[in-house]
Amino acid sequence: MLSLSHHDRGLLHLLVLLLLAAAVASRGDDDTYAVSACRSRPYLCGGVNISYPFYLASDDAKAVPDHDGESYCGYPGLAIICDGANNKPVLKLGDDNYTVSGIDYANLIVSLADADAAGAGNGGCPVVDHNVTIPPAVRLSLILHSVDYLFFFVGCSFGPEAEPAPKPPKPPTIKPITCGDMDKPASMTLVLPRGEVPPGDWSSACRQIFEVPVLKSSIPPDAQDPVWRKDGYGKALRAGFQLGWDRSSGGPCGQCEQSSGKCGYNRAGEFLGCLCPDGRVGDGGSCRSKGKTAIIVGIVAGTLFLCLGILIFFSARKYAWLPLKSKDEPRIESFLQKNGNIHPKRYTYANVKRMTKSFDVKLGQGGFGAVYRGNLHDGRQVAVKMLKDTKGDGEEFMNEVASISRTSHINVVTLLGFCLQGSKRALIYEYMPNGSLERYAFNRNMNSENLLSWEKLFDIAIGTARGLEYLHRGCNTRIVHFDIKPHNILLDQDFCPKISDFGLAKLCLNKESAISIAGARGTIGYIAPEVYSKQFGLVSSKSDVYSYGMMVLEMVGARDKNTSENSESSSQYFPQWIYEHLDDYCISASEIDGETTELVRKMIVVGLWCIQVIPTDRPTMTRVVEMLEGSTSNLELPPKVLLS
Template structure:
């Protein structure tokens, strides 16, 4: 009777077309445009680790499809250079290489460990910044499975009052006369005090277990055991395209290009399809057609009966739809135009042109009836309570600023949810400043990068102070900064945003939110301070410093700068970098210096030490002669 449930979704002519298509047997050979040697998908054992889909051997798949594709999810290529441990790269350079100690395919987790800690006597992960790049389909596990060790390096104190088991540890980078300490992030040790007395703070994820207990063995072997156990990441299957979902649903394996685009489906029968694998022989298909034909007559009567009902052909209702509808009614004076799902399909020409794909769903290009181009964001997560959908509608509808993207409409019809934005022809900032394969055409000038930095700062200042309800974004990163035809930046994606009363300073949140590498320290550990709009300031500072580092290819290829945490390296080489990056151009030197100094102020560990976005705008618009470097307290 599963077929009959289609009455909620398809009108009769369309249902008949679907049934006819199902009776056609195997696809034609036109569906198969790749040969069977597209790649190797057989499992492979490296050391004690079994490597199979969605992971793949990077050295064996480098030449597949003309060096453009891999069999598995992008970024999950594993090197097997010796027989002991396979290696996974979380970034470019040797300090971003991690040993794979195990892969759990049932729970979709991979266990990693720092090779220096695992095989040697290293006790400090100095200059080993653990981040998960946005391009990699991996993510840290929920906070109840992940703990953090905080290494405070180059500290001016020798003992911590009231902490008998926390003694100085030896770190290779310690300055003469300075000391280093390590504590779990959730311990009762006063982290703010340590942050002010130490020049660097390094955050390392570890497993959340008994090894994080501070006892008499803590400063000798306790934390080393935690480091050797490593940490776990999960692979993010929610980023799959619809084609990959269909492929895996037919017992196939997905092949992606190096740019993250689905290119083919590898089938267990040795064939390669550009859609999905066949599910059986023609004999089985004939049986299925007979069953379908018999079921058709039974469903016809049900279809005719329900066709007279007012809502017979609407999509199935989701359990949280009444909650969202109630929200829309209460805020009827603020939300933009509402469209039906049929309107959305019409404006996108049945989702013909895809602009991008993310964990939330996909974005398609469309046109309104007046000819304006739009970007249609289809939300695919219908299992939640609708918080992301309501966040975006509520927050963006309250805004009107040149540096905040405009929401033109939305769709809420059953399980179908869409957000309709103004179209940004130049895509996101990530395309121009952070693409490893970018060419000279995509390399923006320092002047343009500065304009983008100050425009984004003005947009954030408006969200924090200028609109009717104060908004904290919580997910500022290059991917969420869109660029119009004139490269004017616009802040987008308010799915994690929090709306606050203007008089509020602290914000209550349940669990960490944001993107790894951009999350402020107080968001994952309250001992660093209160969560507030200063959390956006931290994310903005990290983004600006990444803009600086990614702009100069000479620096990104420099062995010294690539092996060291970039904010720390740029702090120590500020003057030399500004001169070399600007090619002896005084005006450009000033712009670069402003971006770096402002970025370093924004990423101070303690929220109260960071400037407000209003102050950030003032510093960017002012003279560099009034800019002083902040204290060197950086979170790695």
């Protein structure tokens, strides 16, 4: 049962809404006048047809002013300015202008290009000086399957080739843009596709770094080609990128569009009414209801609802049965508003039910809830994680949305969207057809032909290491995962590993080394000693290194059934046993294949270094990648005493 004071607040809220509805009905004529002036006439600008839900931001397409400000037909934020001087349509996102090159109303796609780059014509060396920011209120999102990225590194200066250096040395294959005054060292600017960006701390070498979406088809396989580097990247910028939008599915605008109407809003983004195809304003926000009879019915229904609300109020005071929103929802909503330019697309619970066909296909079940297979409107498969009623203050939900939304790496899973509606919470990820690493490398009962080969396991180990290195060093905000384990390593159709489940992650500034946490977090068997007790050292990114090492050693032990069934190894702490039998194990596991023996030895030695008890004795993930990519002849075993 809920307390009476909570019910009073919820019921008073309901009554206020009902009274507001009555007030809106009383001023219906004013709103009808405002939205009736909103005609959303199709308009041709630069060969682009501007139609609903876009609208022309010019005097002849605006409504007459009313007490709510000017009104328009179309979605908030989709005003297009027709630049008369250049005869080009321009859409404003945040503080930046983008030229509209086309709108596909059938597939709900708008094609944009940075206005400065588009204005450079066929020549010049355009340099982008901002990231693409889509305001939360604008119903547009990137079409991920068609997008790649160009990175602009501005004001770069590099250290000497020899190490160590305070700044990374300039890669010899990377050439700066030499255009205008761009050949001056102080203003050196580099442009690279995402796949061509070498590892390193670029933020210390360059004054600014901008990430710009472009069409994947505009980047050639060899982006170092001199011809492409001279003007090809400029063509890629002028070709632009694509955004998609969803039709309204709920609320008064959804009802309006389902009845073939167009939604009218005021400049504050508030829904005013529904403009019908015959020119009239739909009664009750829909084009289906007509005439005075509908108005009378609406007034009667409103009165009955008001009476019902009063009855509910007094009944609930006596019996206390009206449910409320979850107590942590306001805190999460506040967090999402403050980080509006970071988090991905938000879906309603109705959207989630539709994309999963009412949760028809379950992919898995965990302590957090269940995962279902679904499809977005463009046909892409997704995995929808429905979270249980969470305890605490919603920290895990906010962690997941905040941390993974800041990432973009081939070895980190992509969060495509989320749902927060009352007690319903969902996270929508790219679909991983091969499930988790646990399914392939740790299932004792599966057939031997389904076991992953040593080569594939090694590829998974090094891919996971690269993903962790990116989280620890490559993001604008450093991320420590705190729950690296086989279950959280997902595999795509090519068995490329992707780190997932950021519910326990911590965000920290780039210069931070130690991390403050409340209580141990993670999964037993993978948690670093310092997370349990401060006597082992400070909690830091080295805690992820320990979990990674335990996972790699478990991959080694689980891969060879003979070892797992050996009475000696099964009765002894496996890292200790493998340390004492390293050479014999590597030869037997690889069946005397020299290359495979080297892979197995690398995985074991790296795993043993990673699980050192003292955090400072463990390598960084950058060093782990170097060890895995290097030769075994340079790998030394760590001190044995630290394994006990």
